[in-house]
Amino acid sequence: MARNQLDFLYGLVTVRVKGVLIEAFLQACTREGAYITNVKQVSDKEVHMTIRLKDWVIYRRLRKKYRCKIHIIARHGIPFLIHRLLAKKAVLAAFLCGIGALFLLANTLWSVQIKGLPPELEATVESQLESYGVTEGKLTIGMKDPNEVQRLLLEDVPDLLWIGVKKKGTSYQLYGVMKTRQDPDETTRPADLVASKKGIIKKMFITKGRPLVSVNQFVKKGTVLATGKLKEGTSEAAKDESEEDSGKYIEAEGEVIAETWYRAEIQVPEDQQLQLTDGEKSSAYSVGIGSINIPIWGWWNTDEENVRVETSQKKWDLFGWELPIRLEVKDMYAQEDVQPENDRVKQGIVAAKRDLKQKLDEEAKVIGEKVLHEREENGKVKLILLFKVHENIAVTKYVTQGD
């Protein structure tokens, strides 16, 4: 079997030999080293046999001498296959193109994934990668080594504590750790904490500095809540504090939660219309060229009543050129009119609270509201509301030291 396969590799030829001295011819050929298989007599003075392609020269040399005629009937084996393939140029070209495309696609970078970094830093890393030529869609041949990329990134992006660059098939996976920046200037500027608005202090936590107010004290805007000056007053300098701290002015830090008040005016219409859709939609598609619209699907849905219609257009680009054809999709949502039977005042409060929360800090809490005034005019309810809010009112105020 192994021999047969090897023969297939080198090529086999089935021939018809015609002549008087066939036996002598065969004998002579085998003496020269030829390998003959499947000799079959077809008629008197004519046999079929299979020979190896590489012995072909022997037969050619000897056939004259023995006056035999050789006709090739069939060719088998790799050499002939290759020959036939070469003859079909288009197939061969397609095959080579295919292999080339496969090679190119396999050597293209398909995705760059960055993990573990905040979005700003991720963008920085991405732009850096771009400057090294590591972007999606680029060939990985000739691209910088992952280790090299890692080294360069660590050098060029100072905010990176560490970044791991791994190439996995056709994708780059980066895992970064950001440097937690310690405040660079240790020598802080002298600063006080002052109130940003009026309120009653509910909770205080001064991490640095000396508090000047106490809980439940009413403060006005601009009142100093805590001072960075560790010693009380310049006039009483070095009275009860140790000498080392005298005159030292640090940056006060801390949180002062105070109850503050907000007034809000809001108008709520008497009659409200609420339209609800249940998410079920029917779509109509049409193709448009210029000003002409040709419906293609779902046009039978368009004449329904009480629907909300959303129209979206899709256009295509081809090599930067906008195609004149566009796809128009009309989504029709069945809708229902609902008359909300809610308390106007409650609605007003909810709306006002929502507005207020957008203005306030994230940590601020609205703890209560009060309707100060309620009046109906021109089909509207006019409300004046007061909100109680607990929020941090401490802001840093830098002090320029005169001396």
Next chain:
Amino acid sequence: MVKWQQQIRTWVGRYFDLPSDVMLDLPRITTIGSIHAYIENHTGLLLFSDREVRLKYRDGHLSIKGKSLRIKMMLKEELLLEGTLDSIEFYPDPKKGGK
């Protein structure tokens, strides 16, 4: 001279218990039932048809008869026959005093 050489050969073969085909240049024919015949050490193909194959060996020629004979493989001194074998006959050359 030739005869004397041959006698020596026979004697050596017998003495050392060597296979006779090696010593005496005679063909070795192996058959598998009547479907295959494997002939080694022949010296030439004399006739080939689907009813008879005639081969030369040192001291004469032999004839294999059968039906639908084909040569499955042929090398310089080897031949593998396929088909339905009927008989193998030897025709020693009287001039050489064949065995």
